[in-house]
Amino acid sequence: MxxxxxxxxxxxxxxxxxxxxxxxxxxxxxxxxxxxxxxxxxxxxxxxxxxxxxxxxxxxxxxxxxxxxxxxxxxxxxxxxxxxxxxxxxxxxxxxxxxxxxxxxxxxxxxxxxxxxxxxxxxxxxxxxxxxxxxxxxxxxxxxxxxxxxxxxxxxxxxxxxxxxYSAAGSTQLPALYFIFSLCYLTFLGLWVYLCRNNKQIVQRIHLFMAALLLAKTLDLICAAGLKHYVKVTGTSHGWNVLFYVFRSTTVVLLFTVIVLIGTGWSFLKPKLQEKKTKKKLLMIVIPLQVLANIASVVIGETGPFSEYWVIWNQIFLLADIICCCAIIFAMVWWMCCSLRKSSKTEALAKLTRFRGFYVLVIAYLFFTRIGVFALKVIADYKYEWVSNAAEEIASLAFYILMFYMFRPTARKEYFGVDEEEEAAAEIALKEEEPEL
CATH class of the missing domain: 2.60.120 (Jelly Rolls)
Known part of the structure; x- marks a missing residue:
């Protein structure tokens, strides 16, 4: 039979x-x-x-x-x-x-x-x-x-x-698409550097992390454009895939790190409003998971469904990415609730509106890039496959612009009017009031 x-x-x-x-x-x-x-x-x-x-x-x-x-x-x-x-x-x-x-x-x-x-x-x-x-x-x-x-x-x-x-009918536009967006991020990086130089006295470490993120994103898109161009013309990557994977992994890890640091109030809030040990534990979870997800992405991209473990690596990639997204969302919501409780009698309560808007922005970005883009890929005709890529890049650029605008270098009082003495006193109070985690 x-x-x-x-x-x-x-x-x-x-x-x-x-x-x-x-x-x-x-x-x-x-x-x-x-x-x-x-x-x-x-x-x-x-x-x-x-x-x-x-x-x-x-x-x-x-x-x-x-x-x-x-x-x-x-x-x-x-x-x-x-x-x-x-x-x-x-x-x-x-x-x-x-x-x-x-x-x-x-x-x-x-x-x-x-x-x-x-x-x-x-x-x-x-x-x-x-x-x-x-x-x-x-x-x-x-x-x-x-x-x-x-x-x-x-x-x-x-x-x-x-x-x-050699590009599929729906992917032949991708080299030009990625190159255009790389120019957008390069311009964005120039404006950010100019803004930081003009505000040297109030630039903080988080702003340097954000500049590194913009640089990595620019190089990521340049490599993506080069990769798609060589595949289109010759059918092979000519080594561009190595650079692409390096900068794509760096970009994703930096992005999640910046989101965690901003979302937990790093460099902006009083230490009293920070759960420092919890923040470090969150980074120790998110960053290794993103590294694992990127390794899985490389294996998926360089092999294919004929490989014995291709399905397993797909599952690893999806699971790691979902856990990272859920961990970030849960941590930010939990941190905001704790901050509201601890700062109910301080002026910081009114300022938390800025961070609440940031949390909504992060959730919307993660939802669209994980679910919305996938839905576009499924429902769009194969000749318009590039539309889902364009939608993802537009959403990413909008997210970057809004996040960088919300936390641009500005007078510290516009965040939380706290001077160094208050921060030191708050840090001592935090150690005395809260048990070790």
């Missing part, structure tokens, strides 16, 4: 909404892989799209008690997002149907088309005549069969002048 690839296929049906690897030319090696369905790549084709699949060093092994595998039961197919529901419906009607027999898939080649051993290879380019977003799968419908092979895939669209565009 033919083994049903339905369970693996349903897993990949969910993963189709995930972002896959950055390069559109991929070289992949499989060794003794027995998966029924393997998703290699997802790509949005225009009216002049092409896909090239090269297989070499192909070998198929099965248990000694099994008959010789039918080579026509192993092969490569394309499935469009438009016809994916029909394929799922076919499986619901016949759970033992091999996906290669589906009427809604585009057959590329099976192992029957391979050249004779010992070469056992195949290389063919196929035109994609119907514009849509397609997923490239390898299907193994022979039970207990393991496959080893080297695969090279190449997907691209042709421009009007006939040159290859």
């Amino acid at each position: 033919t083994r049903s690839p339905l369970p693996a296929f349903l897993v990949f049906f969910v993963l189709l909404f995930s972002t896959l690897t950055v390069a559109e030319i991929k070289s992949i090696t499989l060794s003794d892989d027995s998966q029924a369905v393997i998703l290699f790549q997802k790509f949005g084709f225009s009216r002049m799209g092409h896909v090239t699949v090269s297989a070499s060093s192909v070998s198929v092994s099965s248990p000694s008690y099994s008959p010789t595998p039918d080579s026509s039961r192993l092969g490569f197919i394309l499935i469009s997002d438009e016809l994916l529901p029909q394929v799922v419906r076919e499986f619901q009607q016949d759970l033992y149907l091999c996906i290669l027999d589906s009427h809604y898939v585009v057959h590329l080649f099976s192992f029957r088309d391979l050249s004779p051993p010992p070469r056992s290879q195949f290389n063919q380019t196929y035109p994609v005549t119907h514009p849509d977003e397609y997923s490239l799968f390898f299907v193994n419908c022979v039970p207990e069969t393991k496959v080893s092979m080297k695969i090279r895939t190449e997907m691209y669209n042709l421009d009007r002048n006939g040159s290859k565009d």
